């Protein structure tokens with residue numbers, strides 16, 4: 001087997017889901033890759049390269065932002081035309097690009113007569129990814145033959161007749177073209193460099209609307225297998241066909257065979273004039289539709305506010321007839337035995353100790369929530385003989401105070417003064433695909449907050465994701481989860497006033513420290529487990545657990561605490577989820593398999609994070625940055641512990657990882673089991689505690705966590 005010396009950033013083969021043009025990699029953007037090659041590259045840049053599945057953007061420059069590109073297939077008329085969303089970062093090779101385009105045109109992977117050549121509208125053949133992404137937005141794809149000047153003009157004239165609401169805008173570009181470098185000049189000089197010729201950009205009218213980001217849009221995907229398949233395809237191939245269902249746009253026949261460029265411009269002008277009225281009409285209709293949708297959304301929020309049950313903000317992602325997951329009764333492995341096992345850990349759950357209704361999954365089986373929770377009220381007593389658990393003051397299990405669960409504000413303020421009158425907005429602390437986060441102070445006080453400013457224009461069509469994020473954050477009141485205190489909305493922005501964390505995120509922390517000792521790692525994983533126990537008990541799955549979404553709080557005693565944030569992909573679980581989303585490095589196999597999934601995906605991601613914390617690189621990585629292969633590796637679930645990095649790491653730590661990175665989600669450790677694992681309860685020192693002492697600790701903590709789980713679940717009804 002080829003020996004690799006992976007480094008953390010190399011992992012970042014990522015797909016950042018949430019901005020589906022997300023499943024993105026270690027930048028918080030589109031499933032993307034982390035490029036650590038450049039020494040000068042800042043961590044922030046790297047993060048931006050990572051993104052979520054299908055997530056949009058976050059790129060460090062325009063080249064790295066996903067672009068909608070129109071491709072006309074060379075051949076007989078009517079020519080097939082498609083628009084695809086492509087992200088520069090996720091296109092690995094020129095061959096892959098051609099292959100993705102071929103697939104978007106419906107070519108089977110196995111076919112040999114795929115599209116092999118690409119030309120721009122100046123007739124110049126494109127030979128590299130760099131050329132492809134340079135400037136143009138419209139290309140001609142051909143499977144063999146070149147494109148003659150006449151054919152080129154014909155194609156351009158077809159495009160010029162396309163009924164598009166953007167014709168006016170393009171006409172302007174074309175007009176500029178005539179005064180600088182006409183298309184015809186381009187035709188005469190096909191080798192002319194792109195630098196000299198402004199690009200001709202002609203957008204086709206997208207029948208189903210442009211998917212303008214890699215955002216994983218759950219609602220869009222609900223109930224539509226084809227859409228989900230497409231989203232997966234996008235995740236896998238990073239190509240998104242915006243014409244799902246009606247994915248071929250044919251253009252009208254040109255009235256003249258070979259019009260010259262001036263004719264084309266005249267024709268465009270004419271088309272524009274005659275279409276202007278209908279374009280305006282269409283625009284007004286679109287505006288009205290958006291207004292209606294906004295009203296509907298607000299009405300539904302208002303309804304939810306009045307509802308006694310917690311709304312499923314992403315409910316549309318779950319089909320009404322969807323099967324409810326059949327979860328096996330929760331069991332705990334024989335943890336004591338496991339710590340004495342060698343590295344050759346058996347992954348199957350052998351000794352199963354039922355722990356009753358402790359699992360949050362119980363609720364799924366029961367079909368309702370807290371009311372069905374029948375955990376026995378146990379008196380919590382530490383047996384005299386049992387060793388005291390090491391102190392972890394911020395994570396001491398405390399009774400959570402009941403709190404009033406706020407809901408998303410429905411009011412839209414006319415100006416940002418609603419926020420600037422109250423808070424002094426300071427330095428930018430971070431940014432994502434849709435928002436920036438600023439350090440802020442409540443005026444007249446020393447109280448500091450982090451204010452996330454979400455740009456609504458970047459969220460068009462994904463407003464439900466923000467509603468979701470806000471409502472779920474308001475439901476959370478836990479030491480290891482970032483608190484949301486207030487939200488404000490203006491016509492352009494949404495402001496979230498959150499708890500401020502000054503230490504940056506775990507991604508930065510990892511890149512700075514590379515790897516951590518077992519004690520530190522175990523404390524961090526415990527914090528993550530605590531946050532997950534809380535969320536899962538409340539039927540919430542985060543779905544985008546990764547170092548970038550874990551903020552690091554420096555405590556006064558010098559230790560650190562981890563806090564979970566970014567609930568953009570989180571959702572309430574009422575049954576099997578099928579939406580494909582996540583970040584490639586951290587995505588669970590069942591998400592990729594599209595067999596339906598639940599809370600367990602967060603536990604898989606915890607396994608990945610644990611592995612990374614201990615060695616500095618991820619368990620599943622593809623050195624060629626081939627996402628498809630990465631996904632296959634994840635689905636096979638085979639990974640190794642390279643002795644160069646793992647020789648000194650305890651069997652107990654590996655045991656936890658082995659029980660988290662289990663392909664069968666039913667056999668994977670659950671959040672509460674993470675918290676009861678010897679490596680966690682001993683703070684990475686399980687070797688120093690006797691098996692008996694560990695078991696006693698585990699028994700005590702189990703009772704406490706059962707009780708906590710019940711309390712968390714009941715918070716919803718407060």
Ligand SMILES: Nc1ncnc2c1ncn2[C@@H]1O[C@H](COP(=O)(O)OP(=O)(O)OP(=O)(O)O)[C@@H](O)[C@H]1O
Pocket residue numbers: 018019028029052055058429430431432433434435436437450452482498499500501502504505548551565566568
């Ligand atoms: N409460 C906070 N305190 C301090 N910094 C924060 C806080 N919340 C977020 N940040 C910083 O701001 C960055 C962007 O925040 P966040 O991930 O919520 O934005 P986003 O646009 O939703 O991101 P994404 O594109 O991944 O969805 C984070 O990576 C983090 O570094």
